[in-house]
Amino acid sequence: MAHYKKFRLSTLAAVVGIVLAVGPENSYAEAPIQFNTRFLDVKDDASLDLSRFSRKGYIMPGSYNLQVLVNQSQIAQDNVITYSVDNNDPDNTYPCLPPELVSLLGLKPEIADKMIWINAGQCLQPDQLEGMETQTDLSQSTLTVIIPQAYLEYSDEEWDPPSRWDEGIPGVLFDYNVNSQWRHAEHDDGDEYDISGNGTVGANLGAWRLRADWQANYRHENDSEDKDNFGSSSEQNWDWNRYYAWRAIPQLQAQLTLGEGSLESDIFDGFNYVGGSLIIDDQMLPPNLRGYAPDISGVARTNAKVTVTQRGRVIYESQVPAGPFRIQDINETVSGDLHVKIEEQSGQVQEYDVSTASIPFLTRPGQVRYKLAAGRPQDWDHNMEGGFFISAEASWGIANGWSLYGGAIGEQDYQALALGLGRDLALLGAFSVDVTHSRATLPEGSAYGDGTIQGNSFRASYAKDFDDIDSRLTFAGYRFSEENYMTMDEFIDTHNDDNDRQRTGHDKEMYNLTYSQNFSAINVNAYINYTHRTYWNQPNQDSYNLTLSHYFDVGEVRGISLSVNGFRNEYDNERDDGVYVSLSIPWGNDRTLSYNGSFSDDNNSNQVGYYERIDDRNNYQINAGRADNGATLDGYYRHQASYADIDVSANYQEGDYTSGGLNIQGGATLTAKGGALHRTSVNGGSRLLVDVGDEANVPISGYSTPVYTNVFGKAVIVDVNDYYRNQVKIDITQLPEDAEAILSVAQATLTEGAIGYRRMEVLSGKKAMASIRLRDGGTPPFGAEVYNSRQQQLGIVGEGGSVYLIGINPGERLQVTWEGKTQCEAALPDPLPGDLFSGLLLPCIGDASSPKTTQPEEKSLLQLHTQRLAPSTQPEALSSRYPTH
DSSP states (O other), rough: OOGGGOOOOHHHHHHHHHHHHSSSSEOOOOBBOOOOGGGGGGGGGGGHHHHHHHHTTTOOSSSEEEEEEEEEEEEEEEEEEEEEEETEEEEEEEEOOOOHHHSSSSSSSHHHTOOOOEEETTTTTTTTTTEEEEEETTTTTTTEEEOGGGBBBBBTBBBOOOGGGGGGOOOEEEEEEEEEEEETTTTTTTTEEEEEEEEEEEEEEEEEEEEEEEEEEEEEEEOOGGGOOOTTEEEEEEEEEEEEEEEEGGGTTEEEEEEEOOOOOOOSOOOOEEEEEEOGGGGSSSGGOOOOOOOEEESSSEEEEEEEEEEEEEEEEEOSSSSEEOOOOOOTOOOOOOEEEHHHHHHSSEEEEEEEOOOOOOOOOEEEEEEEEEEEBBOOOBBBOOEEEEEEEEEEEETEEEEEEEEEEEEETTEEEEEEEEOGGGGGGGGEEEEEEEEEEEEEEEEEEEEEEEEEEEEEEEEEEGGTTTTTEEEEEEEEOTTTOOHHHHHHTOOOTTTOOOOOOOOEEEEEEEEEETTTTEEEEEEEEEEEEEEESSSEEEEEEEEEEEEEEEETEEEEEEEEEEEEEEETEEEEEEEEEEEEEEEESSEEEEEEEEEEOEEEEEEEEEEOOOOOEEEEEEEEEEEEEEEEEEEEEEOOOSSEEEEEEEEEEEETTEEEEEEEEEEEEETTEEEEOOOOTTTTTTTTEEEEEOOSOEESSSSSSOOOOOSSSEEEEHHHHHHEEEEEEEGGGSTTTEEEEOOEEEOBBBTTTTTTEEEEEEESSSEEEEEOOOTTTTOTTTTOOETTTOOOOOOOOOOGGEEEEEEOOTEEEEEEEEEEEEEEEEEEESSSSSSOOOOOOEEESSSOOOSSSSSOOOOOHHHHHHHEEGGOOOSSOOOOOOOOO
């Protein structure tokens, strides 16, 4: 720091300070401003011409590399913007906005169609729209286009109109989620191994997303009598359970899907088919108009694997620690019934079904939402079942508060028709009712019967937010089906070759009740969920879940939480009851002490635990206690690496078993721009490839734990939202001392499944004060620029050849440019001297000789700061730093 005291304020900093004091302004000039140059410490002050800066916001003619913003929202980065002389005002310039850039501004179609173009259609004519203006800030390398909201399509803080959506770049991906569990039983000295996984392989080509989903399982059981015959009790399988492709149709706010899939419907039960669909995509709507995703809750008595399937296909799988859990990241496009399986490390298994029935079906007035599908049903093994079908459904907002909806499915021997009405009751909540009629012609000899059968199914939903008491009631999906009512999925089963089997799972009645209440005065939250299902030909199913949570302080210990969870599951004539009690006491900033008690019909346990958050990437928990049959010990460790999420768990039950689990969830993405291993959020989902050149270990932050660039300077961010304005940035607080972020923030609004690409820039190396000398003993002109081999600007030459350099490395060759081209090159010593602030002398080798004046000819200092001069010398980064001490 003491080195800086040797230097007075440089002439260059003074001149730049004069100009920057004017501030970023409208590119169209205002009244002239007069400058007094006598205070500048320049030998030939007469050679300084600042008259060009006498107009507020004046920009020198030329091409500049700028980020473009619309009303402070970034729409494009690394754009070459040309500033030309205004023919009507030779002392002024204007930026040329080309058609491809104007298309990103988000103008309403009727406004965009009337735009007038100049320069052979390459530039938008200025001053067309009242209130529209441009502001250029060369110190930040930005061009801001100010446009009144009346001219723009709808947008908000986190959502952009379709004109700004990014389809991404071509690439391939492989996402995976692998779970491994091991269990050793002490009573028979037997071992069990289980490895399961699921994921997605895909490729992006333009707007198309090509995907294939897979799932695999390997299971081995070995007891004391069979230790030498390892493979005799093993089973394994690998299934490609779905091949499909999709693309967004922004003009229709819909998604087109081709290939294999499951019918997405708000009215009819789903089934597997191969064909195509066109569906209004809620994600393309502004956030406040979107739908919801199903919520799954349960209790794990030990560390456990939770698997959620739909018609045999795994849609969610993860390991959870002991205690209550809630799964809230199921894709919102999932509809129908879900099967939940909780496999405890103790060997116990819980199973139950969850309905994804939604809250009342309402559509805004004047809007029409639809879902269309066509194809042929197929089974799990990709075999066709039944004939060609067509499905269509729609909802129409007929008036304020009223919605009419309905749909139909048609196949040669099966037809279903539905009609419903939704109503917003304002203070009384919202409800919907509908009826579905089915008609099926059954094949002869079917286990379901013969001839033609017809039946009806009735459904009602209700939801109400009680804002005054901070609560919400949802009575979702009450449904009663007559005995002869048949779903399309059941009809498909009638074509099964096994005609001797009995019809199972024939729904009769189902409803789901959810109530949540926040008692803010006493810091208590209550959550109740009840699901009831009856069948015409099998036992009922019931599921109860009650959770009470209380938050309180004791003395200086704040944020203590007490939670009680009670549940009952009745499934397949078996009942599972339990109560789970937990107490959590904060112990410092990142540590927690806890008590957990689990009480059920067949086992009771009490445990005390210790949790510690080591840092943003690592945390662990250890529990010890006692159960009915002996002591217990378990642990859980989680690590968020840049390349994957890793969970490790272990359980010990005295006299019973020892078990362990491992979960690794990650992916790989590869494009022509580069690639990286990474964590995953949604298999096959959107991601953003960030490129920082060749700089490794640069921290990039999205909405969760930062990831670090690999050895190639690439990182993939997966915590991005489709059709949202996502922002990623370099975490400058974690950069090494010799690194500096030049371009540190990027925004992207990606379509679903896109591989976005954004370039950022980091300059790494030492800082130094140097003096550049030419071959004739002279110095480069005042304002000459110094670049490295990557065309990153390292400094600007001041008076007498002095220059403050950043980002220099041993043996590096530097280019010194003025008058629009590289004039000479200087080589840095290897190694660099220990003291870099005592005037490092750099001979500049080339044909250049000392110019006649110290002023670069016909160039402003600001233009020298950021201007892109010629293709061979274009800098990728456009900002400079000066000593401020």
